[in-house]
Amino acid sequence: MKQIVTGVIGAGRIGRLHAENLIFNMPRQFKVKSIADPFIDRAWAEECGITVVLEDYKEILNDPEIEAVLICSPSDMHAEQIIEAAEAGKQIFCEKPVALDIDRIKECIEACKKAGIICQVGFNRRFDPDFAKVRESVLDGKLGEPHIVRITSRDPEPPPAKYIKQSGGIFLDMTIHDFDMARFLANSDVEEVYASGAVLVDPAIGEQGDVDTAMINLKFANGALGVIDNSRKAVYGYDQRVEVFGSKGCMQAENKTQTRTVFSGADGVVSEKPLFFFLERYNQAYINELQAFHAAVSGTGKVPCDVTDGLEAVLIGKAAIKSLKENRPVKLAEIAE
């Protein structure tokens, strides 16, 4: 097995998560040589045994020994770093979103193509074993032709209202995962979107011009219909369920819990709440996506999701924003132009 020398750009929550997964779970596959972040926690880096700790990510790009980079910086830096990393000939794993601007994303696609490098986008949920199994049951025909795709995706707590301002709103910071999941499960592109929304959780979110509860209808190219429902706050935790209904049957992936113990007591029969939030829920998926990245870089696998997928998810998000604003179904073709 080839060990890939890697640099990590960005040491925030997700950057540290990926770095730790590479170091402690995939030591045979990856060697984390260096990490760059202006505000890095050096004690943490030392504990992880990362020897090269940098402030400027460009030093990683200039290091000829480094074959692959993980871009985990703030979202608005992703596109620039992708382009620079591509030009430096690095294989790229980039957190989503690639960018919120369509043209910028297209530049990234172009840059990667020109450089002949891989750019995997961090749609981690695709690597969840349950969702992957639903997808597989679509691909292998077990479900027949997909007719209906249903996704429930609810967060345990809303983000601070000020986060909304920079994030692009619910459709670009939260539903964007579900948009990708919808394409993944239907095995088809989305052609049209109708979004409805409401402010039912936190009025401060409404004051930012966003909604906190949403229902989004999707029409897929293959004729299937889809629906995503979102809430910024489910009191019982992180609710992440999917269902694909097809001509030969229906497959559901239910929430996951810490244990499967069930307690029968005077007040009822109680099982556990869903795993708290994405770090717990998609723990295995974060490892799996980097294993897939290893396979893609080593040439033993295909890139499972790239900047094109990132582009599609943003297009759907933009269509949803326009649909909500204008209260009408919006075709992706309108946005893509």
Next chain:
Amino acid sequence: MKQIVTGVIGAGRIGRLHAENLIFNMPRQFKVKSIADPFIDRAWAEECGITVVLEDYKEILNDPEIEAVLICSPSDMHAEQIIEAAEAGKQIFCEKPVALDIDRIKECIEACKKAGIICQVGFNRRFDPDFAKVRESVLDGKLGEPHIVRITSRDPEPPPAKYIKQSGGIFLDMTIHDFDMARFLANSDVEEVYASGAVLVDPAIGEQGDVDTAMINLKFANGALGVIDNSRKAVYGYDQRVEVFGSKGCMQAENKTQTRTVFSGADGVVSEKPLFFFLERYNQAYINELQAFHAAVSGTGKVPCDVTDGLEAVLIGKAAIKSLKENRPVKLAEIAE
């Protein structure tokens, strides 16, 4: 307990079901004196011990001993019979839909009001113990404010394509139950509808100008969002599930099965398919709705769903038809005018 002398108009499948429930399950509450149907199976009536078997329902209306009638005739006769029965001073239980024409339904409302009689409409699903419990959890505040209502409603087999022609199509013959259920669960009227649909099950349905797979978004007066997904054919049977998500929690009602046995074998862990179709699934609900009718007629309870509810369901159905045709959200106010 007061025994109510009753006449049954129409002895098709649903008429016979109701008559048998009255005779064999509620003998203390109801006495079925007579039944009218031009094509009645007299042997069946005899076995049930119904002594007066008529061809013309007007004889039931003219019988002064009869206090209540069950209208189970073909749908296009409902409105006329409601009006006549109201004029004859009978208490009425009528199968849905009351009529497909909005004005005609309003005439029925008027006639009942003028006669001072009860007209309960057969929205049997409201009386399903599971769905009733979800509703109750909305009313008693256990779920907090309702934010999202989700209904999955899929039939085991599509009807013959020619049935579609007379039925008014999927939104008026099938989804109409779900429209009522949505209002029931959200405890709120629907204000706007957006419907998408596709022909994925049977092209013959498409040739009738109808769809066989549908996804309908609802906006409720109380601010909640709703979605209904329908299919004319689920290979695993009659799929009838609801979910209400609110500020304090989420309640789901799953499918019911004949038994709760689970078989673990070499091919997997297998539990039963949902109960086959509406007669099995809503078996208890059909009994419960007539017990509620008894209570309403006896004055010990309120009419749980009347012609006004029937009107609302048809309005939503008409809005869905228009929405699908014009591919835009349609307000109920547009239809009601």
Next chain:
Amino acid sequence: MKQIVTGVIGAGRIGRLHAENLIFNMPRQFKVKSIADPFIDRAWAEECGITVVLEDYKEILNDPEIEAVLICSPSDMHAEQIIEAAEAGKQIFCEKPVALDIDRIKECIEACKKAGIICQVGFNRRFDPDFAKVRESVLDGKLGEPHIVRITSRDPEPPPAKYIKQSGGIFLDMTIHDFDMARFLANSDVEEVYASGAVLVDPAIGEQGDVDTAMINLKFANGALGVIDNSRKAVYGYDQRVEVFGSKGCMQAENKTQTRTVFSGADGVVSEKPLFFFLERYNQAYINELQAFHAAVSGTGKVPCDVTDGLEAVLIGKAAIKSLKENRPVKLAEIAE
């Protein structure tokens, strides 16, 4: 369908339950002509429309119009009434236990045989649809050869300690149902019993010389092994589960609940407790056993459980008592002698 003219002996809780089931659920199959109980509630009988209300059950036996009797009197009267009813040529349905004395039960078997009449014993649990399906899966070979039979049977509340004195103790008043269920599910007789027990719920039960928590091992004639666990008090309600493990798979019947709704809230994911006690849990089973009795009397079915089955259950119970006392496995052959 033949309507069987029936008399009910005993109008306590179970007598009234059976009478109401006959009258309100099976009016075509049975006519309840008379009921006898020295302490009968006449208002109840009137409401049920039973015209002949007697103090002395012998009048029922002397009524030539009556074809079948239901014996629902106190347990210590069962044997005498079976013998008298058999001599009077009545078809018999008798509540369990037939008697606690082995010889007395054998006299009942003899009397029925001599009279050529049917005597069905009220092992109602055999008629529960879930348990019946497990049995059916043993009979039709779906489970292969049965290897292990597991029964969990726990009551919601202990009976008053003084009841224990007359009942014969836990093995004869409570586990006796499970002993019959074990034979039913294994499709085999029991050959040897080892019982352990403890007083963990109520010391007053211990003072009566009985246990309130028990674990009973069974060896079946067909080689399978069985275990029953009992408690007089499960705080979450009436816990009634069975499992048969065989060479081709395992089938479990889980507890039943009022509805299948599930509430996800801040404290967990909560489903309903089991149905409260036997009247609720075996509601359908009580109806089904009388339908089977109707079939047996009408000659369209076989008697599903008779005095011989009652005898076997008591033999196992006696073996369990002896086993607990002597702390050793006890063969049924020891008791039968």
Next chain:
Amino acid sequence: MKQIVTGVIGAGRIGRLHAENLIFNMPRQFKVKSIADPFIDRAWAEECGITVVLEDYKEILNDPEIEAVLICSPSDMHAEQIIEAAEAGKQIFCEKPVALDIDRIKECIEACKKAGIICQVGFNRRFDPDFAKVRESVLDGKLGEPHIVRITSRDPEPPPAKYIKQSGGIFLDMTIHDFDMARFLANSDVEEVYASGAVLVDPAIGEQGDVDTAMINLKFANGALGVIDNSRKAVYGYDQRVEVFGSKGCMQAENKTQTRTVFSGADGVVSEKPLFFFLERYNQAYINELQAFHAAVSGTGKVPCDVTDGLEAVLIGKAAIKSLKENRPVKLAEIAE
């Protein structure tokens, strides 16, 4: 965090599993310096980066740099190696069973005590998160006083009959895990055992004088009752369930599956079979037990299960063998003497 320099004795299936867990999952906690096995796969060792590969385990014991050893050799070498390792002052993790001879186990206890070192025994199931949660609910009083402990433990496939000969039979090679689990869950020692068994799976097992299907009753020192049911062959896979019933409620741990997806198709509603066998099922438990060992060696935690626990499990196993042979309940005191 202190990194413990470790040597692994034995590189069979379980030795390699532990070594890989130390190297690839706990690189901060452990450094695997050397491994000893006369038949070692050197390519595997190289891939794992283990630099010192030995044939003779004594070289590990003689290496002053090594602080801890994992004994994963054939069972009949465990006791000798424990004693030698203790004498060499190494901290010990030893696979079960310690020995099949009671006196030999006592010598091990003595040797560890004398040397003042830790000897953790590999009762991996205690570290399964589900079972650990049931235990915790006993300890924290959530279940009240424990009354009944139920363990179902069935293997997917029987071992070769010749394995039985050396293993000591089902009670010492298979049920021994359940005996430890029973003590763990009841939080109490076992005082008396009654075992029944049958040969229903494979006659060759019977020819070795062993059984392949067993039911074992336990009486605990705290008054609770327990039962374990075993089969060497469950066609649906590795069936590992536990239940503790107490005065305040009941907790169950159900089987675990690869995913929680559910497929509804024409043949039923199908969920996954249990995880195939112990390596998959107890994957996390194997990691957790070594983390606990790290804590115990580092002085940040207590040894969770030691040779005394190993002794108790063997005593119960010996009592079960005697009970089965003599068909009578056997007290542990009889065996311990």
